[in-house]
Amino acid sequence: MDLSFSDEQNMLxxxxxxxxxxxxxxxxxxxxxxxxxxxSRDYWNQFxxxxxxxxxxxxxxxxxxxxxxxxxxxxxxxxxxxxxxxFFATVILAGGVLRQxxxxxxxxxxxxxxxxxxxxxxxxxxxxxLFDVATTAxxxxxxxxxxxxxxxxxxxxAADKLIVSAxxxxxxxxxxxxxxxxxxxxxxxxxxxGYPTVDGSRAAEVILNNVQVGADxxxxxxxNGLAILEKAVDEAIAALCAEAVGAMKxxxxxxxEYCKTREQFGQPISxxxxxxxxxxxxxxxxxxxxxxxxxxxxxxxxxxxxxxRKAVSGAKVQIGxxxxxxxxxxxxxxxxMGMTDELSVGHYFKxxxxxxxxxxxxxxxxxxxxxxx
Amino acid sequence: xxxxxxxxxxxxxxxxxEWVAEALPKDISEAVMNxxxxxxxxxxxxQKILREKGWLVPNWPVEYGGTGWxxxxxxxxxxxxxxxxxPALNPFGLAMCGPVIYTYGSxxxxxxxxxxxxxSDIWWCQGYSEPGSxxxxxxxxxxxxxxxxxxxVNGSKIWTSGAHLADWIFCLVRTSNEGKPQxxxxxxxxxxxxxxxxxxPIIMIDGGxxxxxxxxxxxxxxxxxxxxxxxxxxxYAKFLLVNERNSIAQIGAKKRQIKRLQNxxxxxxxxxxxxxxxxxYQEKMASAEIALNALEYSELRFxxxxxxxxxxxxxxxxxxxxxxxxxxxxSELFLEMAAYYSLPFDGxxxxxxxxxxxxxxxxxxxxxEDFLYGRxxxxxxxxxxxxxxxxxxxxxxx
Numbered sequence: 044m045d046l047s048f049s050d051e052q053n054m055l056x057x058x059x060x061x062x063x064x065x066x067x068x069x070x071x072x073x074x075x076x077x078x079x080x081x082x083s084r085d086y087w088n089q090f091x092x093x094x095x096x097x098x099x100x101x102x103x104x105x106x107x108x109x110x111x112x113x114x115x116x117x118x119x120x121x122x123x124x125x126x127x128x129x130f131f132a133t134v135i136l137a138g139g140v141l142r143q144x145x146x147x148x149x150x151x152x153x154x155x156x157x158x159x160x161x162x163x164x165x166x167x168x169x170x171x172x173l174f175d176v177a178t179t180a181x182x183x184x185x186x187x188x189x190x191x192x193x194x195x196x197x198x199x200x201a202a203d204k205l206i207v208s209a210x211x212x213x214x215x216x217x218x219x220x221x222x223x224x225x226x227x228x229x230x231x232x233x234x235x236x237g238y239p240t241v242d243g244s245r246a247a248e249v250i251l252n253n254v255q256v257g258a259d260x261x262x263x264x265x266x267n268g269l270a271i272l273e274k275a276v277d278e279a280i281a282a283l284c285a286e287a288v289g290a291m292k293x294x295x296x297x298x299x300e301y302c303k304t305r306e307q308f309g310q311p312i313s314x315x316x317x318x319x320x321x322x323x324x325x326x327x328x329x330x331x332x333x334x335x336x337x338x339x340x341x342x343x344x345x346x347x348x349x350x351x352r353k354a355v356s357g358a359k360v361q362i363g364x365x366x367x368x369x370x371x372x373x374x375x376x377x378x379x380m381g382m383t384d385e386l387s388v389g390h391y392f393k394x395x396x397x398x399x400x401x402x403x404x405x406x407x408x409x410x411x412x413x414x415x416x
Numbered sequence: 417x418x419x420x421x422x423x424x425x426x427x428x429x430x431x432x433x434e435w436v437a438e439a440l441p442k443d444i445s446e447a448v449m450n451x452x453x454x455x456x457x458x459x460x461x462x463q464k465i466l467r468e469k470g471w472l473v474p475n476w477p478v479e480y481g482g483t484g485w486x487x488x489x490x491x492x493x494x495x496x497x498x499x500x501x502x503p504a505l506n507p508f509g510l511a512m513c514g515p516v517i518y519t520y521g522s523x524x525x526x527x528x529x530x531x532x533x534x535x536s537d538i539w540w541c542q543g544y545s546e547p548g549s550x551x552x553x554x555x556x557x558x559x560x561x562x563x564x565x566x567x568x569v570n571g572s573k574i575w576t577s578g579a580h581l582a583d584w585i586f587c588l589v590r591t592s593n594e595g596k597p598q599x600x601x602x603x604x605x606x607x608x609x610x611x612x613x614x615x616x617p618i619i620m621i622d623g624g625x626x627x628x629x630x631x632x633x634x635x636x637x638x639x640x641x642x643x644x645x646x647x648x649x650x651x652y653a654k655f656l657l658v659n660e661r662n663s664i665a666q667i668g669a670k671k672r673q674i675k676r677l678q679n680x681x682x683x684x685x686x687x688x689x690x691x692x693x694x695x696x697y698q699e700k701m702a703s704a705e706i707a708l709n710a711l712e713y714s715e716l717r718f719x720x721x722x723x724x725x726x727x728x729x730x731x732x733x734x735x736x737x738x739x740x741x742x743x744x745x746x747s748e749l750f751l752e753m754a755a756y757y758s759l760p761f762d763g764x765x766x767x768x769x770x771x772x773x774x775x776x777x778x779x780x781x782x783x784x785e786d787f788l789y790g791r792x793x794x795x796x797x798x799x800x801x802x803x804x805x806x807x808x809x810x811x812x813x814x
Contacts, residue, residue, distance in 0.1 A: 168685035195756045241761040307552035374791050378550050379575045382620050382792045389621035
C-alpha cells in the first residue's frame with residue numbers, strides 16, 4: 044500500500060495550480076460567463092498543448108495513459124480555479140465512452156484540441172436513472188432515426204459531436220434495449236437550446252427531430268449501451284468529486300483568511316469560539332471529502348463491481364454533504380460580502396451546489412450504495 | 417384553552433376570505449403563487465388597496481391607523497392573505513420607520529411622514545450597516561456633525577435594500593464620540609434626493625439587484641429630521657427590532673412554499689412515478705411541515721402574550737433564527753426536488769428583460785433565486801450567531 048503521489052502527479056498538480064491561479068478564478072468567470080462560448084478557446088488550445096486533453100486516454104489510443112488518480116489531481120486543480128472550459132464534458136464524460144472502444148478515430152482530434160464533445164444521457168422524466176430512456180432510435184434503412192428530448196446536456200451547444208443514449212428496444216425503464224449513438228451537433232433535426240447555468244457554466248436542451256444516422260453512428264452493440272454509459276458516468280463522478288474537493292479547499296482557505304482580517308467588536312472575528320468551531324467543522328468536512336474522493340479514484344476501475352459502485356456512490360454522498368456545509372458556511376462566515384457577485388466565495392458555493400445535483404444527488408447515491416451489496 | 421375559532425372568529429375569517437378573493441388583483445397573486453415575484457408598482461397597488469380597507473397596519477395603535485384586532489384575528493388575517501397569494505408588504509416604512517415615528521417622533525414628524533407611509537406614496541429604505549460595522553452595528557461611523565439648524569452627514573451605508581427605489585432613508589448616524597459607542601448614535605430621516613447622496617448597486621449571487629452601497633458626502637439634513645433626542649438613537653433602533661416579532665417568521669410565505677413544494681413534487685418524475693409518490697419525499701415534506709407547525713404555533717403563543725420560559729424578551733430573536741433556518745432548508749428541498757433542472761439559470765434574464773420561457777419545470781420558477789438569495793437570511797437582520805448571543809445575554813441576566 045502506498046498513498047503517496049508520484050513525481051509526475053506532483054508536477055501535474057503544480058503546473059495546473061499555476062495555470063488556474065494565473066488565468067482562471069472568479070474574475071475570469073465573471074468576464075467570461077456572458078461571452079458567446081462561455082469559455083476560452085485559447086485556454087482549450089493551451090490545455091491541448093499541455094497534454095491535459097490526452098491525460099486519461101491509453102497510450103495505444105494516443106493518450107498519456109493516465110489513471111483515475113491522475114485525473115483526480117488535475118480535476119482538483121480545476122476545482123480550485125472555477126475552470127469553465129468543457130474538459131469534463133469532452134475528456135471525462137464523452138472521453139469515458141470513447142475510452143471503452145477498441146478503436147476510435149475521434150480521440151486524436153479530441154486530444155489535439157480540435158473536437159468538443161458531450162454526452163446526452165438525461166431526459167426530463169429520467170431523474171438520475173441512466174436506464175430511463177424515452178428517446179427512440181428506430182431502424183431506418185441501414186441506419187437509425189432518432190427522436191426525443193435530452194435534458195441539461197453539459198456544454199451541449201458548443202459540442203461538435205454528441206453521444207446520445209436512445210432506445211432501440213424495450214420500455215422506457217428497461218435496462219436492456221439502450222444504445223449509444225454518435226451524432227453531429229449540427230446535424231439536421233438536432234435542435235439545441237443553450238443556456239447559462241447557475242454556476243457560470245453552460246448546458247443545453249437537445250431536441251432530436253427525426254435525426255437520421257448511419258449504422259456507423261452506433262457505439263458498441265445495439266441494445267447494450269447501458270453498461271458503457273454507466274462505466275463512463277462512474278469515472279465522471281469520481282472526477283467531479285475531485286473538482287469539488289478543490290473548490291472546498293479554496294473556500295476553507297478564503298474563510299480562514301477573511302476571519303483573521305475582518306474585525307468586529309474590537310477584534311478579528313476568528314477569535315470568536317463559535318466561528319472557530321465552525322471553521323474546524325469546515326476543515327473536517329474537507330478532509331473527509333478529500334479522503335473519499337481519493338478512494339473513488341482508486342476503486343472506480345476495481346474488478347469488483349460492488350466495490351467500485353460503493354466507492355463512487357459513497358464519495359458522491361460525502362461530497363454532497365461536505366460541499367453543502369463548506370459552501371454554505373463559507374458564505375455565512377463572510378457575512379454580507381459572501382452574498383456578492385463580486386467576491387469569489389459565492390461562485391465556489393454555487394459550483395459545489397451544482398456538483399451535488401449532477402450525476403446523482405445524495406439521495407440517489409445513498410440508495411445506490413445501499414443496494415450495491 | 418383551545419385552538420378552535422369561535423363564532424366571531426369564524427365570521428371574521430369568512431369576511432377576510434371573501435374580501436381578499438375580490439380585492440387582490442390577479443396579476444399580483446399569480447406573480448406570488450408562480451414564483452416570478454412582484455415589482456414595486458404591484459406592492460404599492462396592493463398596499464393602497466389594503467389601506468383603503470383600513471387593514472394595512474393591523475399592528476399599529478388604532479389612533480394611527482391600526483385595527484385593534486385580537487391575536488387570533490391578526491393570525492387569521494395573515495393566514496388568509498398568505499393562502500390567497502398576497503405579496504409581502506414593504507417593511508421599511510410600515511413595520512420599521514413608521515412605528516419608530518409614532519412612538520418617538522414629534523407631532524410635526526408624525527404629520528409629515530405617517531401619511532406618506534400609509535398611502536404608500538413615500539418609499540423608505542434603512543441605513544444601518546456600514547462596511548466596517550455589520551454585526552458590530554454600534555461601531556458605526558457615518559457622522560452627523562452639527563452646523564446651525566442642520567447636520568452635515570458624511571459616511572457610507574451598505575447592504576441598503578431598495579435604496580435605488582426609495583424616496584427617504586432612515587439612518588443611524590454618529591452624533592457623539594464620547595462614552596460607549598451606543599451612546600453616541602442618533603436616528604435621522606434623510607430624503608434620498610438630497611445633494612451629496614450617491615447610490616451604487618451591489619449585485620448578489622442570485623444575479624439580482626436588491627441592495628446597494630449609499631455614499632453621503634457633505635449631505636445637509638435639518639435637525640428637525642432627527643427622531644427623538646440626540647444620542648438616543650440606539651434605544652429607538654432596539655425598539656424597532658423587538659417590534660419585528662410580529663412579522664419576522666413570515667409564516668404565510670412558508671405555507672405558500674409548502675404548496676409550491678407539493679406542486680413540484682407532483683410534477684417531477686422519479687422511479688416511473690412522481691416524487692410525491694416516493695416515501696423519501698413524503699417524509700421530507702412531512703419534516704418541513706412539522707417544523708413549520710412548530711414555528712407557527714410558537715409565533716402564535718408569543719403573539720398571544722406568552723413569553724420565553726427562560727429569557728423573556730428574546731422571542732423575536734428565537735423566531736428569527738428558526739424561521740430563517742427553515743426558510744433555507746425548504747429552499748434546499750425545492751432545489752433537491754428539481755434535481756438537474758436546478759442548473760438552468762434565469763437570474764440575469766430578468767435584468768435584461770429576456771422573454772424566453774424558462775427551461776425545465778414551470779413549478780420550479782424562482783427556485784434558484786429563492787435558494788441563492790435565501791443564504792442571506794441567516795446573515796441579515798442580525799446574523800443568527802448574533803441572535804443567539806442576544807438570547808444568552810438576556811438569559812444570563814435573569
